[in-house]
Amino acid sequence: MRRQLPLAICFVMGVSMVVQFFIPHRVSQEFYRTILDWYRIVFAFSLVLGTGTLIKVHWAKISKKSKGWQYSIITIGGLVFMLAVGFITGIQEGTLFMKIFEYVEVPLEATMFSLLAFYIASAAYRAFRARTVEATLLLIAAVVLMLGRIPFGYYLWHKIPGIAEWILTNPNMAAKRGIVIGVGLGMISTALKIILGIERSYIGGGK
Amino acid sequence: MGQEWFSLDRLNVLIGVVVYTALLLYFIYQAKKGKELFVRKIAGLEAVDEAIGRATEMGKPILYIPGLSTISDVATLASLNILSKVAKKAAQYETRLIVPCTDPIVMPVCQEVVKAACLDGGRPDVYREEDIYYITYSQFGYVAAVDGIMVREKPATNFFLGMFWAESLILAETGASTGAIQIAGTDAISQLPFFITACDYTLIGEELYAASAYLSREPLSLGSLKGQDWTKLIIGGLVLTGVILSTFGLRFFANYFTTG
Amino acid sequence: MNLSPDPWVWLAALLTLCIYSFLYKDNPFYKAAEHLFVGLSAGYFLVIYWYNAVYPDMVVPLFKQGKLLCIIPGLLGLFFFFRFIPKVGWVSRWSIAFYIGVGAGMSIPATMQMRILEQMKGTMQPFFSLETWHVFVENPSLASFGALIGIPLMIVGVMCTLSYFFFSREHKGVLGGMSRIGIIFLMIGFGASFGYTVMARISLLIGRVQFLMSDWLGVID
Amino acid sequence: MNLEKLMRIDRRLIFLLIALAVIFPLLFPIGLPTHLSKPVQDTFNAVDSIPPDGPPLMLSIDYDPAAMPELYPMTLAILRHCFSRNIRVLVLSLHRAGPGIGEMATTRIAKEYGKKEGEDYVYLGFKPGFGAVILRMGEDIHGAFLTDYYNRPIGEIPMMREIHNYDDIPLVICLSAAAIPELWMMYAGSRYHQTIAAGVTAVSAADYYPFLQTDQLVGLIGGLKGASEYEKLVNELEERLGVDKKRKESLSKEEYEKLQVSHSKASAGMDSQSIAHLVIIAFIVIGNVAYFAQRRRKR
16 A cells, blocks of 8 residues: 555556557547646645645744744745735735735846846856866857857957857757757656656655 | 547657667666676766765755756656665765755655655664755745755755756855855756856766666666667667768658657 | 835835845845745745636536546545645655656657657758758858858767767767767857856846836936 | 965955946947847747737747746737737736736737737636646647636637637747746647747747757747847837837827837847946956966966
């Protein structure tokens, strides 16, 4: 029950999803559709589980008064507040829920994301040193592309955008394709090992 | 949809899957019989032991990010296989392992994996469930929190293995600024350049999938690696044939690879 | 200067500055914003999933239309909560196995199709084309030369990159040479992606600065 | 000694200079021109070839607020393109954080062009499941989405009566900051032969070139630069069609100017872009000079 059944479920589901792909028959399609609908619902439940552990972690911090526990109050408060607002007002445009989304979540997401502008500069400064042949190629390709993407590059030498585009569509694409094919093989073999129960760490230990 | 029981325009996909599966199974079978199998050195993985050892010496935790994707993403599954090996070592060294998750299903799976690894390493007592938790499904909310962990807990070693998106560089640069050893690996092509510039070691694409075989040296996994390589040879041969035929204006061969 | 009168805009602007303060160093403002962010967003997704998945796809069909089959995903979902009870926590493995099996199974044929067969086909280009040769001979320039060698270079690149991912053999001899060329392609590719990305990253900052300077402070239009 | 220092500059100095490089050009614009690229032109043509008042363009808002600086201007430009040509639009979102953005964009542009919800465009809203939803729509859109974003049963929406699956959709444009266009290609493209174009952040644009070559994508808009190009194409189109002239006549001068600014927002950011790039390149050069000088001294 604890180990064999999960392995069996995984095997059956895996194989039927593969087989299904090749069968255009109505029965197969219907089966597929049902599974996909289930898939979504199961996910929503796991979200509740996850949020449960989040509360647990922060609650423990508050009750033990461990370092920075005051901030945990903000997290739990924010969570409860958002749930309350969402379930009371609904999620239509103009509700308080959407206002909070638009003026708190959106700016926080966007600002966090925009930190990349700074980090990409510092990463370039630290890492782009012509130490070896490979590092030099990395550096040159990066600088050419950077110049090729801005109008200034065009004024510097009108061929730079063309060269940048050429690097992107030829050597770059070759490298990507090589990686994509390799990754594809790795993915299939990992998926297969999971279905066959060769890789089974996900069901944990015990009997 | 139709009444047919097989879609003919997918025959090539079926052949591909069958041939590949057969090759994998053949080499797995060979490995099971005890045939010696070689694996080339993978720099990032050579460093795993050293990285865990360093954390132990410094008395600082290890941070493991299993990517930001779902459990149905194969990259996540590959990462969990590596997590299992890392957790086992960490348990033996009694080093704290922090695994924050952004996907609510990945979280319980990580708990299972680490728990099993501790048991496997003979130290079920060092398993701390409270260190493996869900943060938020929001991409950058998660990143904000992980950045916080990095600057406050100051882990000695950061692992970023699995599927990553734009957040890769935020994580890697923040980690670099705290002086941690960083080992990354992903099949997300667009994020590889950032891991390569900001981390100490990076597993590129398929190396992520080869990692669990490399670390465990289990014959079954090594066998599948050999099968992968043979398939690469076959792919190379087919592509070359296609190139030659196309050069003479014969596209029929390439067209066999059109999928429906 | 034309300060915004909207308190919501002020809130958004202050939170923006709280996050940026992290660039200097970790501080209470960042910590507060970070914790608020985590709490609110976790709540947001629960609400969104309730309204968009659980309610229309399970509650309505099960309780209002009597589709009993919807009990199964409901049960699989509920199994997750067994984790809160240590003794029967393993029941959740059934749901996990279901999820992993479906994901792994779905990915196999799709990956074969997208990542392998289609990419193989894309690589099967004519190694040498008379057309580009003629263009080059008639009008020798950097562009026509690039077009002439582009495809052959791409084909060689794919092969060499692929050989870098050979694991079961030492990278010596022919394989060693090919994989070394493969590394060169990889490095050029990574450099190119990095350079290409800089632009995207700067535009994110531009977006935020535009918000602060126009929506909040009103110093630009 | 000085070189040592230069090699290990405080990161915060770099941060400061980047911030200044972005802020100054926004205060004092330079006005550098942009060049048109082929994948953007191809996308524009693909949209342009959809007949007016016929089957709709499907626009999938698959990004979150974090990607808005790049993808939102694209979204607006595509919607403007459709509405100025009277092409109908079917909008949806596969990203959990996308529905709010979709709502914001469609209502705003529809209002600007006087388009009616339910007749000229439909907003289906968000459905979780990514690939699963894409596949489900290939069978039956009415089954994938039981109601639209405003909870109206799909069957009751006039525009949806003739639309059942991908056979009734001439083009899908997926706007995404992640790998969702791949899912569209994998499921809608390979399985249902749906024509697909994508608008992506500049970072992922390079990844999609292989798919352009294999025709799995008919067009590609990459990043703020791509958005500024599309914006320019739409502005020119509106001038040709006389939409712009009509707007100028019907609106007050102030309103018209305000609209004009919002219609070229992507182009405005390109100056800061250029300066910031140059600052980064300057840093790379300084770093390398210091590195080589130091290495020489060590010898």
